[in-house]
Amino acid sequence: xxxxxxxxxxxxxxxxxxxxxLQDISIEIEKQxxxxxxxPSGSGKSTFLRCLNLLESPESGDIRIEGQSLFDKKTKxxxxxxxxxxxxxxxxxxxHKTVLENIMLAxxxxxxxxxxxxxxxxxxxxxxxGLSDKADAKPSSLSGGxxxxxxxxxxxxxxxxxxxxxxxxxxxxxxxxxEVLAVMKQLAQEGMTMVVVTHEMGFAREVGDRIVFMEQxxxxxxxxxxxxxxxxxHERTKAFLSKVL
Amino acid sequence: MCLVSDFNFHIIEDYFxxxxxxxxxxxxxxxxxxxxxxxxxxxxxFGNMSRxxxxxxxxxxxxHLFRGTPLLLQILIVHFGLVAQVLGRTDxxxxxxxxxxxxxxxxxxxxxxxxxxxxxxxxxxxxxxxGMTRGQAMRHIVxxxxxxxxxxxxxxxxxxxxxxxxxxxxxxxxxxxxxxxxAAAQYSKVWEPYLFAALVYLVLTYSMSKLLKxxxxxx
Amino acid sequence: MAMIxxxxxxxxDNNASNASGGEDKVYRFATDAQYPPMESMDKDKIVGFxxxxxDAVMQEAGLKYELKNVAWEALLTSVQQGTxxxxxxxxxxxxxxxxxxYDFSPAYFESTNMILIKxxxxxxxxxxLKDKKxxxxxxxxxxxxxxxxxxxxSKDLKRFESNTLAIMELDNNGVDAVVADIAVVQExxxxxxxxxxxxxxxxxxxxSEYYGIAFPKGSELRAKLEPAVKKxxxxxxYKEIYAKWIGGEPxxxxxxxxx
Numbered sequence: 001x002x003x004x005x006x007x008x009x010x011x012x013x014x015x016x017x018x019x020x021x022l023q024d025i026s027i028e029i030e031k032q033x034x035x036x037x038x039x040p041s042g043s044g045k046s047t048f049l050r051c052l053n054l055l056e057s058p059e060s061g062d063i064r065i066e067g068q069s070l071f072d073k074k075t076k077x078x079x080x081x082x083x084x085x086x087x088x089x090x091x092x093x094x095x096h097k098t099v100l101e102n103i104m105l106a107x108x109x110x111x112x113x114x115x116x117x118x119x120x121x122x123x124x125x126x127x128x129x130g131l132s133d134k135a136d137a138k139p140s141s142l143s144g145g146x147x148x149x150x151x152x153x154x155x156x157x158x159x160x161x162x163x164x165x166x167x168x169x170x171x172x173x174x175x176x177x178x179e180v181l182a183v184m185k186q187l188a189q190e191g192m193t194m195v196v197v198t199h200e201m202g203f204a205r206e207v208g209d210r211i212v213f214m215e216q217x218x219x220x221x222x223x224x225x226x227x228x229x230x231x232x233x234h235e236r237t238k239a240f241l242s243k244v245l
Numbered sequence: 246m247c248l249v250s251d252f253n254f255h256i257i258e259d260y261f262x263x264x265x266x267x268x269x270x271x272x273x274x275x276x277x278x279x280x281x282x283x284x285x286x287x288x289x290x291f292g293n294m295s296r297x298x299x300x301x302x303x304x305x306x307x308x309h310l311f312r313g314t315p316l317l318l319q320i321l322i323v324h325f326g327l328v329a330q331v332l333g334r335t336d337x338x339x340x341x342x343x344x345x346x347x348x349x350x351x352x353x354x355x356x357x358x359x360x361x362x363x364x365x366x367x368x369x370x371x372x373x374x375x376g377m378t379r380g381q382a383m384r385h386i387v388x389x390x391x392x393x394x395x396x397x398x399x400x401x402x403x404x405x406x407x408x409x410x411x412x413x414x415x416x417x418x419x420x421x422x423x424x425x426x427x428a429a430a431q432y433s434k435v436w437e438p439y440l441f442a443a444l445v446y447l448v449l450t451y452s453m454s455k456l457l458k459x460x461x462x463x464x
Numbered sequence: 465m466a467m468i469x470x471x472x473x474x475x476x477d478n479n480a481s482n483a484s485g486g487e488d489k490v491y492r493f494a495t496d497a498q499y500p501p502m503e504s505m506d507k508d509k510i511v512g513f514x515x516x517x518x519d520a521v522m523q524e525a526g527l528k529y530e531l532k533n534v535a536w537e538a539l540l541t542s543v544q545q546g547t548x549x550x551x552x553x554x555x556x557x558x559x560x561x562x563x564x565x566y567d568f569s570p571a572y573f574e575s576t577n578m579i580l581i582k583x584x585x586x587x588x589x590x591x592x593l594k595d596k597k598x599x600x601x602x603x604x605x606x607x608x609x610x611x612x613x614x615x616x617x618s619k620d621l622k623r624f625e626s627n628t629l630a631i632m633e634l635d636n637n638g639v640d641a642v643v644a645d646i647a648v649v650q651e652x653x654x655x656x657x658x659x660x661x662x663x664x665x666x667x668x669x670x671x672s673e674y675y676g677i678a679f680p681k682g683s684e685l686r687a688k689l690e691p692a693v694k695k696x697x698x699x700x701x702y703k704e705i706y707a708k709w710i711g712g713e714p715x716x717x718x719x720x721x722x723x
Contacts, residue, residue: 078376078378086371094386106375106377334636334637430607433540433561
């Protein structure tokens with residue numbers, strides 16, 4: 001297996017006050033790999049994900065993206081973040097802008113693209129997620145599934161090297177989960193490196209290259225889906241899976 | 246009622262043009278106050294929201310000071326203690342604008358803070374995750390949404406300013422209240438000029454609140 | 465027998481219980497105690513010429529009274545209405561305009577206005593003030609006089625709430641002169657020997673004024689106090705009060721010749 005980690009996490013430790021949320025988390029994520037993080041509520045999986053683009057700051061440990069440490073004084077955090085697109089559970093679309101403007105904004109303001117360039121790319125991405133007809137709509141007129149697909153397009157507009165998904169379907173009505181997962185599956189097939197925190201076990205099994213099971217701030221087990229789902233090595237993994245599968 | 250039959254309209258007639266000049270100055274002072282006060286208030290709001298103690302403490306202190314002392318005193322101190330010292334002579338209109346702006350800034354700072362903090366954190370997080378700086382996130386995402394929410398509070402502050410501006414009569418800035426008092430003193434008659442002034446202030450504040458509702462609906 | 469006096473705005477009706485007359489009644493007077501040496505606050509006491517003079521008059525008349533500190537404009541209204549106060553004593557000049565609104569006691573004090581200017585100023589009389597900046601206390605005869613000379617709408621005539629503020633304005637170079645009652649100016653000069661200011665008189669342009677106690681129109685009390693006022697004017701007590709608060713000997717020829 002080529003040891004070509006795009007993200008390298010070493011010994012991350014995070015606490016909110018007295019509450020220890022992440023304990024000594026280490027993992028290497030390969031280019032084009034799809035890593036799915038599962039676990040019960042409060043296991044720290046979202047916090048872990050948010051450390052990867054420094055929306056949360058760990059107290060100790062190191063995170064490197066493409067070899068560049070996030071904690072290096074010379075690192076411009078905005079540049080790192082631009083390389084790691086994030087999709088949130090509650091979409092976080094900008095309500096005062098149209099769908100197209102949502103997607104165009106960051107490329108123009110952060111990368112300095114012209115409106116024409118940004119618009120062309122935005123239309124392309126909207127087509128990719130199947131929402132070309134919603135270009136001039138306001139986010140408030142979209143369904144949950146549509147909103148999340150726009151959010152994915154928005155994150156992709158910055159041409160990130162890795163996409164981070166924080167429970168992307170947890171806030172959706174069941175009938176809309178499929179359309180979002182379909183987009184994510186397509187992204188994976190196109191070779192995007194993805195870290196996905198989710199409860200969607202079907203997706204994990206089908207699309208994941210590796211599954212990470214977290215509990216109480218620690219990584220309990222990592223394995224390929226077939227192995228982890230069918231023959232989990234740890235008791236706790238077994239216990240969790242028996243509840244959710 | 247006797248009050249009506251005794252009402253000396255000629256006092257109003259006599260002072261009418263001065264009342265109108267004064268009203269215009271009242272409006273000008275209020276506008277200057279809210280604009281300058283809001284600019285300063287925005288800066289103070291950011292300082293107050295900062296985690297750096299050397300920004301947070303002074304701005305907190307500013308807000309407490311100007312919200313916690315009577316505007317009347319602030320006007321006197323600015324007139325005699327600040328403007329006169331800086332310019333070497335008094336200037337009632339400059340002092341009025343400065344005092345109203347300084348006072349208004351303390352209130353608008355809180356309006357800004359409440360408005361900005363009312364915007365969901367997720368908005369900022371989304372902006373940051375796209376590679377924007379905090380400044381860009383504030384400018385393009387948070388402030389535009391926040392300002393829309395703050396419009397009622399700002400409109401209200403403006404209405405308060407219109408009424409508060411009457412206090413600058415004490416340093417003889419020739420706005421409406423000043424001429425009202427002058428008319429009352431000349432004729433030793435209080436009701437006529439004061440009721441007329443009350444009517445004018447009412448017209449000003451009422452128009453302002455109507456305008457505010459219109460703007461709110463448009464946005 | 466109680467006389468029911470009705471005038472517009474007066475809400476109180478005199479009922480029979482007042483018929484017992486004056487001895488137990490406590491008359492209420494108002495003053496705007498921001499005008500030393502006529503009246504001012506000494507911590508929480510009202511002191512001044514008017515205070516001592518009123519005391520002498522009420523003692524002479526054998527009547528009980530109380531004196532309250534009230535803002536000038538409130539004093540004007542409430543004495544006019546006569547409900548809250550029976551009279552006002554506050555260095556009020558007797559003018560024809562004011563006689564339309566109030567009844568006055570006999571004149572009890574002569575005053576004239578004085579011009580307070582910074583040392584080195586070229587102002588020599590009231591007419592020199594025409595194109596200068598002047599501060600006055602609002603509603604005083606200084607206000608009326610200067611409004612006549614400079615025009616009542618003049619932006620260069622600044623009407624302040626009190627002489628104190630007016631003088632502060634002069635101090636801070638906001639005006640070229642303050643015009644105020646001679647007693648007020650003398651008091652200021654006495655208390656501020658180091659201030660580089662001087663006072664000039666202008667008897668040609670500033671006529672003398674005469675102070676009176678103001679009563680609501682048709683006031684009973686006014687008639688009651690008239691003899692008392694006259695008595696006090698001619699007494700040594702008056703000279704004493706004058707020397708204490710103004711300084712020197714009073715010249716009562718003008719006062720006694722009034723009305």
